[in-house]
Amino acid sequence: LRRAPPVISTFDVITSLQDMIFPLLSAVLVCSVSSNKCAKTLVEHYYGVNHGQLDDGACYTPSMEVEQDHPAFAQGYFLKEAADGPEKAKCLDGTPALYYHRKGKGSGINKWFLHQQGGGWCYTEEGCVGRSKGALGSTKADKPTMALDGGYFSMDPNQNPLMYNWNVVKLRYCDGASLSGDKETPTNMSGSVLHYRGRAILDAEIKSLLIHRGMNKATDVVVSGCSAGGLATFLHCDRWASAIKQATKGVSKIACMPDSGFFLDEDRIPMYGSKMRNVYKFQESSAAGLNKACVLAHSADPEKCIFAQWVSEHIKTPTFPLQSMYDAWQTGNVLEPGADAATTNEFGKNLTGLVKSLLLRQPQHGIFLDSCHHHCGAWNGPLINKMNSSFALQEWYQKGSWALSNKGFFNQNQVYPCNGCCKAPDHFEEMITV
DSSP: OEEOOOOOOHHHHHHHHHTSSSOOOGGGOOOOTTTOOOSSBHHHHHHOSSOOSBOOOOBOOOOOOOOTTSTTEEEEEEOHHHHHSTTOOBOTTSOBOEEEEEOOOGGGTTEEEEEEOOOOBOOSHHHHHHHHTSTTSOOTTOOSEEEOOSGGGOOOTTTOTTTTTSEEEEEOOOSSSTTOOOOSSOEEETTEEEOOOHHHHHHHHHHHHHHHSSGGGOSEEEEEEETHHHHHHHHHHHHHHHHHHHHTTTOOEEEEEEESOOOOOOOSTTOHHHHHHHHHHHTTOOGGGSOHHHHHHTTTOGGGGGSHHHHGGGOOSOBOOEEETTOHHHIIIIIOTTOOHHHHHHHHHHHHHHIIIIITTSTTOOEEEEOSSOSSOOTTOSOBTTBOHHHHHHHHHHHOGGGSTTTTEEEOOOOSOOGGGGSOOTTOOEEOOO
16 A cells, blocks of 8 residues: 545645646646636637637636746747748647747656647637637747646646656647648638648647657657647547657657547537537648548548547557546537436446447556546546546556556546545545556
Protein backbone atom coordinates (compact mmCIF):
# COMPACT_ATOMS: atom_id res chain seq x y z
CA LEU A 1 0.00 0.00 0.00
CA ARG A 2 1.07 3.57 -0.68
CA ARG A 3 -0.38 6.63 0.97
CA ALA A 4 -2.11 8.83 -1.58
CA PRO A 5 -2.24 12.63 -1.51
CA PRO A 6 -5.62 14.12 -0.63
CA VAL A 7 -7.97 14.00 -3.60
CA ILE A 8 -10.05 17.14 -3.85
CA SER A 9 -12.86 18.32 -6.07
CA THR A 10 -12.26 20.47 -9.11
CA PHE A 11 -14.15 23.29 -7.40
CA ASP A 12 -11.62 23.21 -4.56
CA VAL A 13 -8.75 23.13 -7.04
CA ILE A 14 -10.06 26.24 -8.78
CA THR A 15 -10.70 28.05 -5.49
CA SER A 16 -7.24 27.36 -4.09
CA LEU A 17 -5.41 28.26 -7.29
CA GLN A 18 -7.23 31.57 -7.54
CA ASP A 19 -5.64 32.49 -4.22
CA MET A 20 -2.17 31.74 -5.55
CA ILE A 21 0.10 34.07 -7.52
CA PHE A 22 -0.80 32.61 -10.86
CA PRO A 23 -4.23 31.37 -11.95
CA LEU A 24 -5.14 28.08 -13.47
CA LEU A 25 -4.58 28.41 -17.19
CA SER A 26 -6.92 28.02 -20.10
CA ALA A 27 -4.90 25.08 -21.39
CA VAL A 28 -6.05 23.02 -18.43
CA LEU A 29 -9.64 23.56 -19.53
CA VAL A 30 -11.10 22.96 -16.10
CA CYS A 31 -14.85 22.62 -15.71
CA SER A 32 -16.54 22.18 -12.38
CA VAL A 33 -17.11 18.51 -11.66
CA SER A 34 -19.73 19.21 -9.05
CA SER A 35 -21.94 21.48 -11.16
CA ASN A 36 -20.81 20.48 -14.65
CA LYS A 37 -21.06 24.16 -15.58
CA CYS A 38 -18.39 26.68 -16.48
CA ALA A 39 -18.78 30.30 -15.48
CA LYS A 40 -17.97 30.79 -19.16
CA THR A 41 -16.74 28.45 -21.88
CA LEU A 42 -13.78 29.31 -24.10
CA VAL A 43 -16.13 29.83 -27.02
CA GLU A 44 -18.50 32.04 -25.01
CA HIS A 45 -15.61 34.15 -23.70
CA TYR A 46 -14.22 34.91 -27.14
CA TYR A 47 -17.45 35.02 -29.19
CA GLY A 48 -20.36 35.72 -26.84
CA VAL A 49 -23.39 33.58 -26.03
CA ASN A 50 -24.86 33.70 -29.56
CA HIS A 51 -21.63 32.51 -31.14
CA GLY A 52 -22.71 30.23 -33.99
CA GLN A 53 -19.96 27.73 -33.07
CA LEU A 54 -20.15 24.08 -32.08
CA ASP A 55 -19.12 24.78 -28.48
CA ASP A 56 -17.38 21.75 -26.96
CA GLY A 57 -17.86 23.02 -23.39
CA ALA A 58 -14.17 23.58 -22.66
CA CYS A 59 -14.02 26.15 -19.87
CA TYR A 60 -12.32 29.52 -19.98
CA THR A 61 -9.90 30.44 -17.21
CA PRO A 62 -7.59 33.44 -17.48
CA SER A 63 -3.91 33.17 -18.33
CA MET A 64 -1.17 35.63 -17.52
CA GLU A 65 2.05 36.87 -19.05
CA VAL A 66 5.06 36.19 -16.80
CA GLU A 67 8.77 36.94 -16.61
CA GLN A 68 11.49 34.37 -17.25
CA ASP A 69 12.26 33.91 -13.54
CA HIS A 70 8.69 32.75 -12.83
CA PRO A 71 8.72 29.04 -11.85
CA ALA A 72 6.01 28.23 -14.39
CA PHE A 73 7.45 30.40 -17.18
CA ALA A 74 6.62 29.21 -20.70
CA GLN A 75 7.99 30.89 -23.81
CA GLY A 76 5.69 31.35 -26.78
CA TYR A 77 6.80 30.44 -30.31
CA PHE A 78 4.91 31.81 -33.31
CA LEU A 79 5.49 29.60 -36.37
CA LYS A 80 5.76 32.46 -38.85
CA GLU A 81 8.05 30.70 -41.32
CA ALA A 82 5.63 27.80 -41.62
CA ALA A 83 2.75 30.25 -42.17
CA ASP A 84 4.54 32.25 -44.84
CA GLY A 85 6.22 29.30 -46.54
CA PRO A 86 4.86 26.60 -48.85
CA GLU A 87 3.34 24.71 -45.92
CA LYS A 88 0.81 27.55 -45.43
CA ALA A 89 0.39 26.53 -41.78
CA LYS A 90 -2.07 29.28 -40.88
CA CYS A 91 -4.86 29.84 -38.42
CA LEU A 92 -8.31 30.55 -39.83
CA ASP A 93 -7.49 34.25 -40.20
CA GLY A 94 -4.02 33.69 -41.67
CA THR A 95 -2.00 34.34 -38.51
CA PRO A 96 0.76 31.85 -37.61
CA ALA A 97 0.29 28.86 -35.33
CA LEU A 98 1.62 29.17 -31.80
CA TYR A 99 2.70 27.03 -28.87
CA TYR A 100 4.09 27.71 -25.39
CA HIS A 101 6.96 25.68 -23.91
CA ARG A 102 7.97 25.29 -20.26
CA LYS A 103 11.33 23.53 -19.99
CA GLY A 104 11.77 20.29 -18.10
CA LYS A 105 14.01 19.94 -15.06
CA GLY A 106 16.14 17.25 -13.49
CA SER A 107 15.05 13.76 -14.54
CA GLY A 108 12.40 15.34 -16.78
CA ILE A 109 14.75 17.29 -19.02
CA ASN A 110 14.20 14.92 -21.97
CA LYS A 111 10.57 14.03 -21.21
CA TRP A 112 7.64 15.83 -22.80
CA PHE A 113 3.94 16.43 -22.14
CA LEU A 114 2.14 17.94 -25.14
CA HIS A 115 -1.34 19.41 -24.65
CA GLN A 116 -3.61 20.37 -27.55
CA GLN A 117 -6.03 23.11 -26.57
CA GLY A 118 -9.77 22.54 -26.95
CA GLY A 119 -12.54 24.97 -27.85
CA GLY A 120 -15.15 23.37 -30.11
CA TRP A 121 -15.50 23.60 -33.88
CA CYS A 122 -17.00 25.93 -36.47
CA TYR A 123 -19.48 23.66 -38.20
CA THR A 124 -20.42 26.10 -40.99
CA GLU A 125 -18.26 28.42 -43.03
CA GLU A 126 -20.24 31.37 -41.71
CA GLY A 127 -19.35 30.18 -38.22
CA CYS A 128 -15.68 30.03 -39.22
CA VAL A 129 -15.82 33.70 -40.25
CA GLY A 130 -16.90 34.58 -36.71
CA ARG A 131 -14.33 32.25 -35.18
CA SER A 132 -11.52 33.78 -37.25
CA LYS A 133 -12.10 37.10 -35.49
CA GLY A 134 -11.33 35.69 -32.02
CA ALA A 135 -8.67 33.71 -30.17
CA LEU A 136 -9.90 30.28 -31.34
CA GLY A 137 -9.26 31.27 -34.96
CA SER A 138 -6.36 33.68 -34.58
CA THR A 139 -3.15 34.25 -32.62
CA LYS A 140 -2.91 37.99 -33.28
CA ALA A 141 -3.69 38.90 -29.65
CA ASP A 142 -1.53 36.25 -27.97
CA LYS A 143 1.22 37.25 -25.58
CA PRO A 144 4.85 36.13 -25.94
CA THR A 145 4.90 34.27 -22.60
CA MET A 146 2.56 32.61 -20.14
CA ALA A 147 2.58 30.55 -16.95
CA LEU A 148 1.86 26.83 -17.26
CA ASP A 149 0.96 25.10 -14.01
CA GLY A 150 -1.96 23.29 -12.39
CA GLY A 151 -3.84 20.17 -13.45
CA TYR A 152 -1.99 18.24 -16.13
CA PHE A 153 0.75 20.91 -15.99
CA SER A 154 1.19 20.78 -12.20
CA MET A 155 4.76 20.92 -10.91
CA ASP A 156 3.66 19.19 -7.68
CA PRO A 157 4.58 15.46 -7.69
CA ASN A 158 1.63 14.80 -5.36
CA GLN A 159 -0.75 16.10 -8.01
CA ASN A 160 1.14 15.03 -11.12
CA PRO A 161 3.42 12.14 -10.15
CA LEU A 162 4.44 11.11 -13.67
CA MET A 163 5.02 14.45 -15.40
CA TYR A 164 5.60 17.13 -12.73
CA ASN A 165 9.13 17.98 -13.95
CA TRP A 166 8.72 17.26 -17.67
CA ASN A 167 8.84 19.72 -20.53
CA VAL A 168 5.26 20.87 -21.04
CA VAL A 169 3.83 22.38 -24.20
CA LYS A 170 0.49 24.09 -24.75
CA LEU A 171 -0.43 23.92 -28.44
CA ARG A 172 -2.85 26.73 -29.26
CA TYR A 173 -6.03 25.82 -31.14
CA CYS A 174 -6.88 28.12 -34.04
CA ASP A 175 -8.10 26.05 -37.02
CA GLY A 176 -11.64 25.14 -35.95
CA ALA A 177 -11.48 21.44 -36.91
CA SER A 178 -9.20 19.63 -34.44
CA LEU A 179 -6.25 19.99 -36.85
CA SER A 180 -7.95 17.97 -39.59
CA GLY A 181 -8.49 20.55 -42.38
CA ASP A 182 -6.38 20.17 -45.52
CA LYS A 183 -7.80 22.63 -48.06
CA GLU A 184 -5.01 23.95 -50.28
CA THR A 185 -6.55 27.26 -51.29
CA PRO A 186 -8.11 29.95 -49.09
CA THR A 187 -11.87 30.41 -49.00
CA ASN A 188 -13.43 33.85 -49.44
CA MET A 189 -16.62 34.23 -47.43
CA SER A 190 -18.23 37.64 -48.04
CA GLY A 191 -14.84 39.35 -48.00
CA SER A 192 -13.35 37.31 -45.15
CA VAL A 193 -10.49 35.05 -46.21
CA LEU A 194 -10.38 31.73 -44.34
CA HIS A 195 -7.58 29.17 -44.19
CA TYR A 196 -8.42 25.53 -43.45
CA ARG A 197 -4.88 24.37 -42.71
CA GLY A 198 -5.10 22.28 -39.54
CA ARG A 199 -3.06 19.43 -40.97
CA ALA A 200 -0.27 21.83 -41.95
CA ILE A 201 -0.33 23.41 -38.49
CA LEU A 202 0.05 19.98 -36.89
CA ASP A 203 3.05 19.13 -39.06
CA ALA A 204 4.64 22.53 -38.41
CA GLU A 205 4.24 22.07 -34.65
CA ILE A 206 5.82 18.63 -34.76
CA LYS A 207 8.72 19.86 -36.89
CA SER A 208 9.40 22.89 -34.70
CA LEU A 209 9.37 20.90 -31.47
CA LEU A 210 11.68 18.24 -32.86
CA ILE A 211 14.18 20.55 -34.56
CA HIS A 212 14.11 23.75 -32.52
CA ARG A 213 13.06 22.76 -28.98
CA GLY A 214 15.09 19.56 -28.60
CA MET A 215 12.28 17.01 -28.63
CA ASN A 216 14.44 14.89 -30.96
CA LYS A 217 16.26 13.85 -27.76
CA ALA A 218 13.04 12.79 -26.03
CA THR A 219 13.02 9.60 -24.02
CA ASP A 220 9.33 9.90 -23.07
CA VAL A 221 6.38 11.72 -24.64
CA VAL A 222 2.72 11.90 -23.63
CA VAL A 223 0.43 13.57 -26.20
CA SER A 224 -2.80 14.92 -24.78
CA GLY A 225 -5.62 17.40 -25.18
CA CYS A 226 -9.07 18.05 -23.76
CA SER A 227 -12.44 18.14 -25.55
CA ALA A 228 -11.75 19.27 -29.15
CA GLY A 229 -8.10 18.83 -28.20
CA GLY A 230 -8.97 15.37 -26.92
CA LEU A 231 -10.48 14.58 -30.30
CA ALA A 232 -7.29 15.90 -31.94
CA THR A 233 -5.33 13.48 -29.76
CA PHE A 234 -7.37 10.52 -30.99
CA LEU A 235 -7.11 11.69 -34.60
CA HIS A 236 -3.36 12.40 -34.64
CA CYS A 237 -1.86 10.15 -31.96
CA ASP A 238 -0.14 7.88 -34.47
CA ARG A 239 1.09 10.84 -36.54
CA TRP A 240 2.82 12.31 -33.50
CA ALA A 241 4.27 8.93 -32.58
CA SER A 242 5.58 8.18 -36.07
CA ALA A 243 7.40 11.52 -36.36
CA ILE A 244 8.88 11.32 -32.86
CA LYS A 245 10.05 7.74 -33.27
CA GLN A 246 11.72 8.59 -36.55
CA ALA A 247 13.47 11.64 -35.05
CA THR A 248 14.64 9.74 -31.96
CA LYS A 249 15.56 6.59 -33.93
CA GLY A 250 13.00 4.58 -32.01
CA VAL A 251 14.42 5.39 -28.59
CA SER A 252 11.45 7.35 -27.21
CA LYS A 253 8.50 5.88 -25.37
CA ILE A 254 5.27 7.49 -26.59
CA ALA A 255 1.71 7.36 -25.32
CA CYS A 256 -1.47 9.39 -25.83
CA MET A 257 -3.91 10.62 -23.17
CA PRO A 258 -7.02 12.23 -24.71
CA ASP A 259 -9.32 13.80 -22.11
CA SER A 260 -13.07 13.90 -22.78
CA GLY A 261 -12.53 13.39 -26.51
CA PHE A 262 -14.38 10.11 -27.21
CA PHE A 263 -17.19 11.77 -29.16
CA LEU A 264 -19.83 9.49 -30.66
CA ASP A 265 -21.07 9.56 -34.24
CA GLU A 266 -24.77 10.05 -33.55
CA ASP A 267 -27.54 12.17 -35.06
CA ARG A 268 -30.12 12.68 -32.36
CA ILE A 269 -31.87 16.04 -31.82
CA PRO A 270 -28.61 18.09 -31.64
CA MET A 271 -27.44 16.55 -34.97
CA TYR A 272 -23.81 16.45 -33.79
CA GLY A 273 -22.86 13.77 -36.30
CA SER A 274 -24.09 15.77 -39.29
CA LYS A 275 -22.44 18.94 -38.03
CA MET A 276 -19.03 17.26 -37.74
CA ARG A 277 -19.42 15.63 -41.15
CA ASN A 278 -20.02 19.10 -42.58
CA VAL A 279 -16.76 20.25 -40.94
CA TYR A 280 -15.02 17.35 -42.68
CA LYS A 281 -16.46 18.42 -46.05
CA PHE A 282 -15.80 22.15 -46.19
CA GLN A 283 -12.40 21.95 -44.48
CA GLU A 284 -11.50 19.17 -46.95
CA SER A 285 -10.12 16.79 -44.36
CA SER A 286 -8.00 14.04 -45.86
CA ALA A 287 -6.07 10.93 -44.96
CA ALA A 288 -3.12 13.24 -44.27
CA GLY A 289 -5.23 15.21 -41.79
CA LEU A 290 -6.81 12.18 -40.13
CA ASN A 291 -5.81 8.64 -39.13
CA LYS A 292 -4.72 7.01 -42.39
CA ALA A 293 -5.61 3.50 -41.28
CA CYS A 294 -9.13 4.61 -40.40
CA VAL A 295 -9.61 6.35 -43.77
CA LEU A 296 -8.43 3.22 -45.57
CA ALA A 297 -10.75 0.97 -43.56
CA HIS A 298 -13.73 3.27 -44.19
CA SER A 299 -12.99 4.27 -47.78
CA ALA A 300 -16.71 4.18 -48.60
CA ASP A 301 -17.45 6.66 -45.80
CA PRO A 302 -14.20 8.41 -44.77
CA GLU A 303 -16.15 11.06 -42.88
CA LYS A 304 -16.39 8.52 -40.06
CA CYS A 305 -12.73 9.22 -39.34
CA ILE A 306 -13.40 12.65 -37.84
CA PHE A 307 -15.00 10.82 -34.88
CA ALA A 308 -12.96 9.24 -32.07
CA GLN A 309 -15.48 6.40 -32.02
CA TRP A 310 -14.30 5.12 -35.40
CA VAL A 311 -10.65 6.16 -35.15
CA SER A 312 -10.04 4.45 -31.82
CA GLU A 313 -9.84 0.89 -33.16
CA HIS A 314 -7.08 1.90 -35.61
CA ILE A 315 -4.71 3.65 -33.17
CA LYS A 316 -1.48 1.71 -32.72
CA THR A 317 0.27 3.96 -30.18
CA PRO A 318 -0.58 3.03 -26.56
CA THR A 319 -3.47 5.26 -25.53
CA PHE A 320 -5.03 5.96 -22.12
CA PRO A 321 -8.09 8.23 -22.40
CA LEU A 322 -9.63 10.04 -19.45
CA GLN A 323 -13.35 9.83 -20.14
CA SER A 324 -16.72 10.02 -18.43
CA MET A 325 -19.28 7.45 -19.55
CA TYR A 326 -21.85 10.22 -18.93
CA ASP A 327 -19.82 13.06 -20.46
CA ALA A 328 -21.60 16.28 -19.48
CA TRP A 329 -21.12 17.92 -22.88
CA GLN A 330 -22.16 14.88 -24.89
CA THR A 331 -25.32 14.27 -22.84
CA GLY A 332 -26.52 17.73 -23.91
CA ASN A 333 -25.01 18.03 -27.38
CA VAL A 334 -24.78 14.49 -28.76
CA LEU A 335 -27.58 12.81 -26.81
CA GLU A 336 -30.17 15.55 -26.20
CA PRO A 337 -30.70 18.41 -23.75
CA GLY A 338 -32.61 17.38 -20.64
CA ALA A 339 -32.43 13.62 -21.26
CA ASP A 340 -33.86 11.60 -18.37
CA ALA A 341 -31.81 9.22 -16.22
CA ALA A 342 -32.86 6.10 -18.12
CA THR A 343 -31.81 7.58 -21.48
CA THR A 344 -28.55 8.86 -20.01
CA ASN A 345 -27.76 5.46 -18.52
CA GLU A 346 -28.38 3.83 -21.88
CA PHE A 347 -26.04 6.36 -23.51
CA GLY A 348 -23.36 5.52 -20.94
CA LYS A 349 -23.74 1.78 -21.53
CA ASN A 350 -23.42 2.33 -25.27
CA LEU A 351 -20.29 4.47 -24.88
CA THR A 352 -18.74 1.88 -22.56
CA GLY A 353 -19.54 -0.89 -25.02
CA LEU A 354 -17.91 1.03 -27.87
CA VAL A 355 -14.80 1.67 -25.80
CA LYS A 356 -14.51 -2.04 -25.03
CA SER A 357 -15.22 -3.29 -28.55
CA LEU A 358 -13.19 -0.69 -30.46
CA LEU A 359 -10.40 0.88 -28.37
CA LEU A 360 -9.75 -1.92 -25.90
CA ARG A 361 -9.72 -4.67 -28.51
CA GLN A 362 -6.03 -3.81 -28.77
CA PRO A 363 -4.31 -4.82 -25.52
CA GLN A 364 -1.80 -1.95 -25.42
CA HIS A 365 -4.57 0.54 -24.67
CA GLY A 366 -6.24 1.37 -21.37
CA ILE A 367 -8.76 3.92 -20.12
CA PHE A 368 -9.84 5.79 -17.00
CA LEU A 369 -13.63 5.60 -17.50
CA ASP A 370 -15.47 7.31 -14.67
CA SER A 371 -19.18 7.75 -13.92
CA CYS A 372 -19.04 11.39 -12.84
CA HIS A 373 -21.18 13.77 -14.93
CA HIS A 374 -18.42 16.10 -16.15
CA HIS A 375 -16.53 17.20 -19.25
CA CYS A 376 -12.78 17.65 -18.76
CA GLY A 377 -11.74 19.12 -15.41
CA ALA A 378 -11.67 15.87 -13.41
CA TRP A 379 -7.90 15.55 -13.00
CA ASN A 380 -7.47 13.87 -9.59
CA GLY A 381 -11.21 13.93 -8.95
CA PRO A 382 -12.90 10.53 -9.38
CA LEU A 383 -11.38 7.41 -7.82
CA ILE A 384 -11.35 4.06 -9.58
CA ASN A 385 -9.76 1.01 -7.95
CA LYS A 386 -8.71 3.42 -5.17
CA MET A 387 -6.66 5.48 -7.61
CA ASN A 388 -7.20 8.92 -9.10
CA SER A 389 -6.43 9.73 -12.72
CA SER A 390 -2.85 10.97 -12.24
CA PHE A 391 -1.75 7.88 -10.34
CA ALA A 392 -3.69 5.58 -12.68
CA LEU A 393 -1.89 7.18 -15.62
CA GLN A 394 1.45 6.64 -13.91
CA GLU A 395 0.70 2.98 -13.17
CA TRP A 396 -0.46 2.31 -16.72
CA TYR A 397 2.39 4.25 -18.36
CA GLN A 398 5.14 2.64 -16.30
CA LYS A 399 3.81 -0.93 -16.25
CA GLY A 400 1.58 -1.26 -19.31
CA SER A 401 -1.91 -2.72 -19.52
CA TRP A 402 -0.58 -6.28 -19.62
CA ALA A 403 0.96 -6.02 -16.14
CA LEU A 404 -2.14 -4.61 -14.44
CA SER A 405 -4.78 -6.84 -12.90
CA ASN A 406 -7.50 -4.79 -14.63
CA LYS A 407 -5.53 -4.86 -17.93
CA GLY A 408 -5.60 -1.07 -18.00
CA PHE A 409 -9.41 -0.79 -17.85
CA PHE A 410 -10.13 1.50 -14.90
CA ASN A 411 -13.93 1.36 -14.89
CA GLN A 412 -16.03 3.12 -12.24
CA ASN A 413 -19.23 1.67 -13.74
CA GLN A 414 -21.88 3.35 -11.60
CA VAL A 415 -25.48 4.24 -12.44
CA TYR A 416 -26.30 7.84 -13.40
CA PRO A 417 -26.66 10.15 -11.52
CA CYS A 418 -23.76 9.47 -9.18
CA ASN A 419 -22.64 12.58 -7.32
CA GLY A 420 -20.32 10.51 -5.14
CA CYS A 421 -18.42 9.43 -8.23
CA CYS A 422 -16.84 12.84 -8.73
CA LYS A 423 -14.31 12.80 -5.91
CA ALA A 424 -12.74 10.59 -3.29
CA PRO A 425 -14.59 10.09 0.01
CA ASP A 426 -13.27 12.41 2.72
CA HIS A 427 -12.25 9.45 4.86
CA PHE A 428 -10.23 7.78 2.12
CA GLU A 429 -6.52 7.65 2.95
CA GLU A 430 -4.94 4.69 1.20
CA MET A 431 -4.23 4.05 -2.47
CA ILE A 432 -3.40 0.64 -3.83
CA THR A 433 -1.54 -0.25 -7.02
CA VAL A 434 -3.07 -2.59 -9.55
